[in-house]
Amino acid sequence: MQFHNNTPLRAAIVGMGKVGRIRAGVLAARRDVALVAAAxxxxxxxAALPGLRFETDYRRIVDSSDVDVVFVSTTNRPAAEIVCAALEHGKHVFCEKPPGRSxxxxxxxxxxxxxRPDLKLQFGFNHRYHGAVMEAKKLVDSGTYGRILWARGIYGKSGGADFERIWRSDPEEAGGGILLDQGIHMLDLFCHFMGDFTDVQSFVETMHWNIPLEDNAFALLRTEDRRVAMLHSSATHWRHRFSLEIALNDGYVNLAGILSPSRTYGEETLTHCRKDLTIHSKDAAERQSNTMIxxxxxxxxLETGAFLEAVATGGPVRSGTSADALRAMTLVSRIYEARR
Known part of the structure; x- marks a missing residue:
């Protein structure tokens, strides 16, 4: 199914929480798509979209003949069911991460x-589209600093005052704790930069919060060619933190901070530098490095636009494919299974 440039795509959103409202704002700013319904x-x-057709049953959306594209921004439990129903009813689908509970x-x-090869399906791993991540990917792929040796990722938040009562802390609704909720973003970035991992070791713990899910996950991942990635995913990081360090044969690429909707993870920066074994002071090292803000x-x-372009042109979905989703979810599952 392809669309002509003068025919706006008709989109609907299922799930009008925080992320659904963000997607609605992005769609409203585009001229090639018309947001026609929400559920x-x-x-x-x-009330978030006054004047728009609104349903409390998603089935009335996916079964609608005046909808071409469905954006799924629900909690984790119903997401897979809604995606399947939308595809079965001939809709293109964009679904937020995680792609399911299992x-x-x-x-x-x-x-x-x-x-349904005529339909487009994409999952929302929007961190790939952050400026620092895209520039880091270009640097790594260019070979400027050689081959990746290892990576270390920390993604942590404080949980929040109501953390023990929200749906993300309910096993039935969420399916997993901080690893599935937030750590999956870092796992996707590990795969984005390093490819597949064959070996997994982990500790998955509930250290502080009174919830039946993990609030900390620590994992060591290794590729077939023996490169290693280290993950700490935490809901007890009292100061929010995003950090991805990548060491290569001839230098390093470090990402710090990320411009999340909450703006609580600090300034988003990318620092890279060629290795120099003669440098022995912090000041000298900083003078040799390059930092982008x-x-x-x-x-x-950018992520929404990439998906809509694939829908409109019939071209391939290039990022956030079902293969990407399965790879990330497989790592999540293996980390849970390898816990000690």
Missing amino acids: DVAPEAA IGDVERIAAIEAN FDKDESWT
Whole structure:
């Protein structure tokens, strides 16, 4: 199914929480798409988009003949069911991460997708579209600093005053704790930069919060050619932190901070430097490094645009594919299984 440039795509959003409202804002700013409907189990969510067709049952959206594209921004539990239903009703689908609560969810989605090659499916791993990440990927792929040796990622938040009561801390609704909720972003970036991992070791713990899910996950991942990535995903990082360090044969590429909607992870920067074994002071090392600062988050706009371009032109989905989703979910599952 392809669309002509003068025919706006007709989009609907299922799930009008924080992320759904962000996607709605992105769609509203585009001229090649018309947001025609929304759905949420909470009737009061209709107030976010006054005048728009609103349903409390997503099935009335996916079964609608006047909808071409469905954006799924729900909690984790119903996401896979909604994606499958939308694909089965001939809709292109964009679904936020995680792609489900289990590998089985992703495999079920992928099986339906395989029978509908005319439809586009993308999952929302928007961190790939952050300015620092895109520039880091260009640097690494250019070979300027050689081959990746190892990577170390820290993604932490404080949980929040109501952390023990929100849906993200409910096993039935979420399916997993901080690893599935936030750590999956870092796992996706590890795969983005380093490819597949064959070996997994982990500690997955509930250290502080009174919840039946993990609030900290520590993992060591190794590729077949023996490169290593280290992850700490935490809901007890009292000062929010995003950090991805990449060491290569001839230098390093470090990302610090990320421009999240909450703006609590600090300034988004990318620092890179060629190795110099003669440098022995911090000041000298800093003088040799190059730092880029990113002050605008365009990840939501760029990611949404890439998906809509694939829908409009019939071209391939290049990032956030079902294969990417399955790879990330497989790592999540293996980290849970390898816990000691």
